[in-house]
Amino acid sequence: MTTNSGSEKKSAVNVREMIAEKKRKRNFSALTEKIIPILLLIIASISILTTVGIIYTLLSEAFEFFKRIPIWEFISGTVLKPLSQEPEFGLLPLLNGTIISSVIAMLVAGPIGIMSAVYLSEYASEKVRKTLKPLLEILAGIPTIVYGFFAFTFVTPVIRAVFPAVEATNILSPGLVMGVMIIPMIASLSEDAMTSVPNSMREGALALGATKLETTFKVVIPAALSGIISSFVLGISRAIGETMIVTIASGSSKNFTFDITQSMQTMTAYIVEVSGGEAPAGSTIYYSLYAVALTLFVFTLIMNLLARYVSRKFREEY
Amino acid sequence: MTTLTEDKHAYSGSTNNRVVYDTKDLNLWYGQTHALKDINLSIYEKEVTAIIGPSGCGKSTFIKTLNRMVELVPTVSTSGTITYNDKSILDKTFKVEDLRTQVGMVFQKPNPFPKSIYDNITYGPKIHGIRSKKVLDEIVERSLRGASIWDEVKDRLKENAYGLSGGQQQRLCIARCLAIEPEVILMDEPTSALDPKSTLRIEELVQELKKEYSIIIVTHNMQQAARISDKTAFFLNGEVVEYDKTDTIFTTPSDNRTEDYISGRFG
Amino acid sequence: MKYVDQTLVHKRMNSRVLKNNILKQVFLIATLFGLAVLAILIFRVVTQGIAWIDWNFLTGKLSTFPEKAGIMGAILGTSYLMLIVIPVTLIIGVGTAIYMELYAKKGKLQSFIATNISNLAGVPSIVYGLLGLTIFVRVMDFGNVVLAGGLTLSLLVLPIVIVAAQEAIRAVPGHLSEASYGMGATKWQTVKKIILPAALPGIITGAILAVSRAIGETAPLTVLGIPAFLLPFPEGIFDTFTALPMQIYYWTLDASLVDEYAYLAAATIIVLLVLLFILNAIAVIIRNKFQQRY
Numbered sequence: 037m038t039t040n041s042g043s044e045k046k047s048a049v050n051v052r053e054m055i056a057e058k059k060r061k062r063n064f065s066a067l068t069e070k071i072i073p074i075l076l077l078i079i080a081s082i083s084i085l086t087t088v089g090i091i092y093t094l095l096s097e098a099f100e101f102f103k104r105i106p107i108w109e110f111i112s113g114t115v116l117k118p119l120s121q122e123p124e125f126g127l128l129p130l131l132n133g134t135i136i137s138s139v140i141a142m143l144v145a146g147p148i149g150i151m152s153a154v155y156l157s158e159y160a161s162e163k164v165r166k167t168l169k170p171l172l173e174i175l176a177g178i179p180t181i182v183y184g185f186f187a188f189t190f191v192t193p194v195i196r197a198v199f200p201a202v203e204a205t206n207i208l209s210p211g212l213v214m215g216v217m218i219i220p221m222i223a224s225l226s227e228d229a230m231t232s233v234p235n236s237m238r239e240g241a242l243a244l245g246a247t248k249l250e251t252t253f254k255v256v257i258p259a260a261l262s263g264i265i266s267s268f269v270l271g272i273s274r275a276i277g278e279t280m281i282v283t284i285a286s287g288s289s290k291n292f293t294f295d296i297t298q299s300m301q302t303m304t305a306y307i308v309e310v311s312g313g314e315a316p317a318g319s320t321i322y323y324s325l326y327a328v329a330l331t332l333f334v335f336t337l338i339m340n341l342l343a344r345y346v347s348r349k350f351r352e353e354y
Numbered sequence: 355m356t357t358l359t360e361d362k363h364a365y366s367g368s369t370n371n372r373v374v375y376d377t378k379d380l381n382l383w384y385g386q387t388h389a390l391k392d393i394n395l396s397i398y399e400k401e402v403t404a405i406i407g408p409s410g411c412g413k414s415t416f417i418k419t420l421n422r423m424v425e426l427v428p429t430v431s432t433s434g435t436i437t438y439n440d441k442s443i444l445d446k447t448f449k450v451e452d453l454r455t456q457v458g459m460v461f462q463k464p465n466p467f468p469k470s471i472y473d474n475i476t477y478g479p480k481i482h483g484i485r486s487k488k489v490l491d492e493i494v495e496r497s498l499r500g501a502s503i504w505d506e507v508k509d510r511l512k513e514n515a516y517g518l519s520g521g522q523q524q525r526l527c528i529a530r531c532l533a534i535e536p537e538v539i540l541m542d543e544p545t546s547a548l549d550p551k552s553t554l555r556i557e558e559l560v561q562e563l564k565k566e567y568s569i570i571i572v573t574h575n576m577q578q579a580a581r582i583s584d585k586t587a588f589f590l591n592g593e594v595v596e597y598d599k600t601d602t603i604f605t606t607p608s609d610n611r612t613e614d615y616i617s618g619r620f621g
Numbered sequence: 622m623k624y625v626d627q628t629l630v631h632k633r634m635n636s637r638v639l640k641n642n643i644l645k646q647v648f649l650i651a652t653l654f655g656l657a658v659l660a661i662l663i664f665r666v667v668t669q670g671i672a673w674i675d676w677n678f679l680t681g682k683l684s685t686f687p688e689k690a691g692i693m694g695a696i697l698g699t700s701y702l703m704l705i706v707i708p709v710t711l712i713i714g715v716g717t718a719i720y721m722e723l724y725a726k727k728g729k730l731q732s733f734i735a736t737n738i739s740n741l742a743g744v745p746s747i748v749y750g751l752l753g754l755t756i757f758v759r760v761m762d763f764g765n766v767v768l769a770g771g772l773t774l775s776l777l778v779l780p781i782v783i784v785a786a787q788e789a790i791r792a793v794p795g796h797l798s799e800a801s802y803g804m805g806a807t808k809w810q811t812v813k814k815i816i817l818p819a820a821l822p823g824i825i826t827g828a829i830l831a832v833s834r835a836i837g838e839t840a841p842l843t844v845l846g847i848p849a850f851l852l853p854f855p856e857g858i859f860d861t862f863t864a865l866p867m868q869i870y871y872w873t874l875d876a877s878l879v880d881e882y883a884y885l886a887a888a889t890i891i892v893l894l895v896l897l898f899i900l901n902a903i904a905v906i907i908r909n910k911f912q913q914r915y
């Protein structure tokens with residue numbers, strides 16, 4: 037033991053005294069301790085300010101718009117002619133484009149996403165899963181502008197080679213590509229929901245002689261249903277808000293049509309077109325941006341709240 | 355009104371040592387759980403005080419109350435007083451940082467910082483404003499010697515503390531604690547995660563340290579309490595059943611429950 | 622009397638097993654479908670664009686002649702944007718995370734902020750563009766300069782950084798901060814010297830992911846009114862600018878007129894994807910290197 041040599045040296049440096057000395061001098065640190073939480077609260081409230089900013093700008097400018105165009109006329113109008121001599125501002129063409137492109141996207145992403153989730157969570161070995169999942173996630177990391185390029189310069193020409201009636205800009209191609217973009221989101225969220233189904237539930241079914249497939253459809257998917265639904269809702273929200281793919285590949289036709297071989301405009305694409313086109317501040321067309329954006333915001337907000345509500349219910353189940 | 359000597363919970367033996375800690379009717383609740391009930395204890399300077407008792411009886415809670423670490427749990431509330439060196443430390447105006455500078459703590463699981471051995475030791479002095487490299491160097495050597503680990507690590511001070519064995523890590527944690535020269539060292543089952551050999555080294559170390567520090571140690575190990583402590587307090591369900599010289603507790607306890615516990619009949 | 626006819630069960634078992642095996646292959650194909658599209662996409666982009674990437678393309682100015690065009694201006698613009706996004710999101714993101722995890726009392730305010738952050742994460746990026754246009758370009762009157770673009774993108778990716786930092790801070794084991802408090806350290810000292818250093822790898826990984834999201838974002842920039850053809854290079858955060866994704870956007874639109882623009886867009890996409898790949902590789906390396914070992 038060498039403790040004694042330590043205590044001999046003690047006379048040289050008296051730590052206790054040094055600390056006491058420093059403490060007497062430092063009111064500064066007490067002040068820091070008081071200021072830091074306030075500073076952090078201010079920083080944290082920036083996220084609230086962002087929300088307030090979004091809601092305030094959208095509401096106040098949209099309010100200006102509705103002073104000029106009655107809200108009912110906007111919501112129920114089937115004609116959108118913002119630049120004509122006698123402009124009309126009907127939302128339905130845009131709503132229609134948004135809904136149709138989202139439906140196409142979900143028809144791709146829904147089945148493929150959930151089948152991928154089933155494969156990854158129920159069939160794939162750990163090794164296969166560990167390779168496929170990150171690869172799939174690359175899809176989610178590709179910027180949407182790249183998908184837009186792909187839809188416009190590859191998918192559309194391929195579709196047109198098979199079906200010449202399809203127009204050069206159409207809603208089908210961006211809808212499909214958007215679907216591919218959303219696959220990883222649905223696959224990974226649904227897979228999370230499925231893997232969190234306790235193994236005991238699977239074993240119960242398997243022990244009765246059910247095949248893996250039957251177990252998946254009769255036990256796993258029902259148990260994970262709210263997680264799966266929530267992933268779908270988030271996917272829809274993502275599709276509604278997606279901008280670049282449809283802007284590039286679907287053109288800017290404002291026709292109110294259900295023909296997916298034609299060009300249609302979504303709410304997002306309208307915002308890009310109008311804001312990029314030097315809409316003079318104060319004009320009705322300028323304010324229409326905010327009315328459309330407000331609609332978009334409300335739609336996605338409802339979807340996100342719905343997704344959270346559904347998945348929270350799901351967590352209570354086990 | 356009973357005087358201290360008549361109170362069977364409060365031991366006031368024949369020692370000449372000064373009282374460092376004195377608790378009066380100390381109660382503590384975690385929300386609704388009443389974890390400490392009317393604790394009256396006097397703890398003496400430069401002695402080893404062992405706290406024993408079955409799991410969940412409030413040992414950790416008690417020593418964490420002595421440096422107010424228990425307040426990290428937000429639901430905690432207390433009543434009664436604790437006097438440390440004649441100052442009432444449960445007062446909200448009392449600065450916990452000052453208290454914890456004077457009362458060091460060693461935890462159940464060795465918990466060095468993910469930094470070098472050197473930086474682990476200098477952490478305390480630095481946060482308390484000591485900057486001089488010369489002084490810090492000296493503190494490092496002295497603390498590591500004090501925790502009798504200097505010879506093992508003196509050539510690898512810049513290496514990460516996680517490279518040390520569990521026993522070495524625990525002695526490093528003791529050294530880290532010594533670096534700011536506290537008066538009291540609280541130890542919560544410091545050897546329960548260690549092998550017998552490392553345990554023995556820590557026990558020897560505690561014997562050395564008590565020459566300069568007052569030590570309060572929680573232990574599940576009866577032999578350990580008997581080997582290294584001067585006084586022993588037996589806790590049960592948040593109460594102090596008996597507090598006396600260690601010899602007395604282990605040879606002629608006055609309470610049946612103490613005897614039962616020590617002879618291994620429950621716990 | 623038998624309730625179960627074993628031979629019937631056996632017969633049906635065969636077809637059930639067959640069905641299981643067939644669908645297993647279908648599920649596998651579905652999983653590979655996304656990857657196949659990814660492969661085609663990358664193949665297309667590379668074959669169209671790789672021949673166009675040369676020194677002049679990387680360092681040159683825009684030009685009305687496709688074969689002379691270069692993307693240095695866009696590269697600089699994107700770099701300047703990140704010069705704003707990185708510090709702004711780190712300060713606000715980590716500050717918010719520290720507040721939420723270590724200072725805020727569990728209660729209404731804290732859960733309100735948490736709900737708010739997760740809602741912000743779901744707001745379409747184009748809406749952030751309008752926010753930026755209204756607040757930064759018009760009200761604060763910065764104009765459509767790097768600063769306005771950078772701040773808009775910062776707000777957009779902020780939720781990513783906040784959530785990543787919160788997770789990193791939560792993963793720091795409590796016994797480390799206990800040890801610090803036990804030495805008489807104050808809360809801020811503990812946060813600064815123990816918790817943040819231990820959480821740093823996770824925070825940096827999150828920040829890199831946020832940056833790679835911001836680098837590829839196009840929609841908010843289109844709203845800010847970024848010029849399609851801009852010759853001078855930006856020299857600071859108060860200059861107008863273009864960025865890599867904006868260049869891809871404009872060239873893609875032009876591709877319907879002149880084929881060469883599609884190749885320029887593809888070449889720019891390659892540059893963008895390589896950049897993203899490098900960023901993600903760094904994030905993975907950091908994650909693996911600093912694998913927690915407490």
Ligand SMILES: Nc1ncnc2c1ncn2[C@@H]1O[C@H](COP(=O)(O)OP(=O)(O)OP(=O)(O)O)[C@@H](O)[C@H]1O
Pocket residue numbers: 384387389407408409410411412413414415416427
């Ligand atoms: N953070 C907490 N929140 C609520 N109750 C707690 C908390 N910590 C401890 N308790 C309760 O307080 C009582 C005393 O716990 P304490 O940890 O002090 O016991 P202990 O004697 O140290 O036990 P052990 O020997 O297992 O370490 C127990 O009933 C325990 O459940």
Ligand SMILES: [Mg+2]
Pocket residue numbers: 413414415542
């Ligand atoms: Mg304990």
